[in-house]
Amino acid sequence: MSELDRFMREKDVIEVTSLSHSTIWRAMKDGRFPRPILISPGRVGWRESAIIAWQEDPANWKATEAA
Secondary structure, eight states, X not given: OOOOOOEEOHHHHHHHHOOOHHHHHHHXXXXXXXXXXXEETTEEEEEHHHHHHHHXXXXXXXXXXXX
């Protein structure tokens, strides 16, 4: 059985990446940061695995279908 991927709130993403809200959203727009997943109306979250993948090589990170 595989482990479930948890969703992270924006405040958690900011904390682990040290990026600001504006920087995260600008990087997403440019395709340089993972996009959040719509969890329910008005609520989004980032997959922890996508944030970890970005942290491993932020300069060369590319969006994938699985992210």
